[in-house]
């Protein structure tokens with residue numbers, strides 16, 4: 001396994017739309033293992049493939065943010081789609097591609113997603129709280145949407161002023 005460099009704003013790839021995964025190969029599985037390793041090392045709640053330079057519709061989430069315990073396998077979502085939402089909640093949100101930047105974003109309080117697992121089986125998962133937020137944040141990444149796209153004008157300018165070079 002290896003730790004991959006995280007792509008930071010303003011790298012243009014972050015604003016591109018990721019492509020559907022059509023085949024789960026051993027090579028892809030190894031890449032996903034690297035994504036998981038990278039997420040743990042950088043202490044992210046989740047990580048999208050585009051954040052390590054691959055335009056594939058995949059994201060991973062640290063299960064300890066979803067009621068799991070350390071040692072549980074990371075959640076892997078391939079070709080994810082939001083199928084149901086409920087409620088709304090406003091909270092501060094960060095992103096590994098924007099070190100130092102936090103933006104208050106309104107998100108659905110509860111989100112159900114449908115995705116494929118590493119064996120190509122479809123499953124659904126309901127996320128509440130931070131997990132619901134992570135689902136929406138990571139699916140945004142797969143569509144080239146970033147946290148700063150949720151605010152305009154002065155708020156965006158002020159948020160970007162806190163962007164750290166690291």
Ligand code: CO
Pocket residue numbers: 094095096097137141
């Ligand atoms: Co992010």
